[in-house]
Amino acid sequence: MKTINVTCAIIDFNGKVLVVQRSETMQLPLKWEFPGGKLEPFETEEQCILREIKEELSIDILLLDRLSVTTFNYPNVAVRLIPFTAKYLSGEITLQEHKQYLFLDKEALQSLDWAAADLPVLYEFLQL
Template sequence: MKEVTAAIIIKDDLILIAQRGKDEKEEGMWEFPGGKIEIGETDEQCLKREIKEELDIDIEVGDFFGESIYDYSYGEIKLLAYFAQFISGEIKLSVHSSIRWVTIKEIDKFNFAPADVPLVKKLKNLGAI
């Protein structure tokens, strides 16, 4: 099972979601950005690195939010999600086709990748961010 991180990035009470790009697995679906944990890397280090690589922004990783396990056709993943605060930078897309800053009420309008769905439900149950 691969362990993957996801950042629930919050700025001004909005949550950043990203649409998976062309030629990516689950192309066109939405997700909380993040990526695979490398050997010797903590979850927090992974998130900072992945967000910098994928979006060119700096974040501060906060509290652990939750996990989701999903068995895709290409293998099982454990998605480890953390709250994060946007610190600085201007978003530049490299692997995603689009990003959106959404409210908790708007989040249901987007088609999320299966591993992210339980995290979306958990966020909705929390209500306001």
């Protein structure tokens, strides 16, 4: 099966976490995820997540830590998810692809319908 490398960011906004919902037309429609995207050839993981956040949300973030990398096998593709914690720096959120975003307290994150690959990331984050 094909494996894709995907970075994602758990972004702190004044104590709340930014989460985004995939749109009806994307793969994994209506699932919630941490914003991010596919690693391009010749870019570092850090360059990738900063680029994706700028492209998808129009904001700048400061990377803090890198959490554990996990691989999840969807029926059609294996996603190797590379998570970062980060904090909001500047800019106004403008969604390019996603249906909606929410700022949630850490305790509320578990109630969302997550992309399956995100669950180990979420659980690691909840234990920090």
